[in-house]
Amino acid sequence: MPMIFSFFDPRYDQDAKPSMLFCLRQGLPPMPTSLLQPRLSCRVAVAVLALLTVSIANGGAAQTLSQPMATSSTSTSNSSSLPSRGRGFLAQHGVMLGGGVYVAPEYEGSDKVEATPIPFLMFNVGERIVVDPSGVEVTLMNRDALSFRMSGRYEPGRKEGDSAALRGLGDIDDSARFGATLSYEIETMELYGTVETDVGGSDGTQAIAGAVFKCTTGRLLVTAGFSATWSDDKYMSSYFGVTSAQSARSGLATYRAGAGLKRADVELAATYMFDDHWMLRGQVGLGYLLGDAADSPIVKREAQPNAVFLVGYRF
Template sequence: MRNRKELSLTTGLMLALTGCCAAPALAADLQADMPENVALEEDEQGGFHGIVVLGAGVQSDFEGAAEYAAVPLLYANLTAFGLGLEIEGPEASLNLRPDAAFQFGPSIGYDMGRDGTSNKVVDRLDKIDAAFEVGGFAAYQFSSLLAQSDVFEISAELMADVSGVHDGVSGSLGASYMYGVTERLRLGTEVAVGFASDSYMDTYYGVTSGGASRSGLQAYTAGGGVKDVSLGATASFNVTERWGIVGRVGYSRLLGDAADSPIVKKEGSADQFSGGIGISYSF
């Protein structure tokens, strides 16, 4: 169990719903949200354009917690020289084909671990150090399926620990749909299924014998498999040609050994909510 990578407002705003497909889904939504004349203008001046979102939100104190905390919201999607760089909180992805239907590229992430939580019982468990992860993503976009302004996307992401913290892998499979209600207003929704390996699950959801004696929770070994299912919704509104407002809400339900962990059953909740709002700027 870990602090969420991103306030994946998902997403993929930095509300780290994540463990969801928030990143690809939010990218599809916000890229389409950029005014066409702004993108064309920047292309003519060197091919550099993008969108940045800054704001604030709320998420669980750690994945599986019942307590919530306010967090900053950060999202950026930059395109130049035929490449796309997406930054969503402590995770970044390089899109090697940002203008194509089939997109893919490498990803890196930083997980803050678990230490000093607001739950005093969970805080007595073994400390989990911050982890560095590397991996990649792939996505395919279908445009104009039901309307001229819609985008349907299927995506997948896989990340592996390279810092020796959990020595496991985690990932997600997801789908999203974005629709332009008007020239200024766009709505998007997505669903995703998250999964993780044995070592990942036991690190974040397991309880060692030492942790059990200190916390009073039952010792527990968590196995790999499906970790959660997530839903998210995003709304973006262009106030001016470059400035806009983005809001997002998300819900995820922990499943399997994650939901059965005493950390979640006794001290937390399998139901995880998130939300946030930010100001966007297109350039």
């Protein structure tokens, strides 16, 4: 699956230099397909924004109730300060709003690309938990250059209605995807390894290994990376195999896809900070399907290009 764009970490030091506003939270992991579902991303963003709004209101109300009765002039002063309280709450939790467009194949292996709008909302809970439309990530260890994180997210699977080429293959059910990532930084390079398992859907497991190279000049961050993805039998048979029943419905030849290297990816990205709040991100990548995945009759083209363009605002 195409690689995700990297955002600056919501846990950064407010007084740090622009180059410190960024972090490769998971190296260059697969793009969560939940981000490619506009309706789902919109619902998640709206729900989280509503929760934050209620929290801000409750915080303001709690502060008001905890104070003794004041004169009307003091009350007026407190009312005028409510917006700053709300903004302080958003800044405290590293809230970031953004949106843009993601361009990628209709499904993994397709020869047709489509553009998908991406609404985005991200915030942190304390210093170790980050929540975004793709799910939740928890940093369990961050010692010197070594970091260990665990994540959980919703994966919508694959629908045969996603492309005419998938008709007759049936749907792959939604799943919960749990992952663990170990990364190590060496100056301007980060090495990482990720293992992810689906509960539901394919019930498969994938392992991703890769490296990211970073170069910062002023307010511009440029990154380049590569990765390789291995998938087990369950994942490969679900997404690239063709059973006899599927063959009869789709007209494709029966095919058994076994475990092995699924794809290799390269990526180039640039992020520019206009100031301490506004940022612009552009990213292009190219994946190439390998082994049994490349030989599947479902795959129409081995080369899988993708691109991300977005604007973000951090409070």
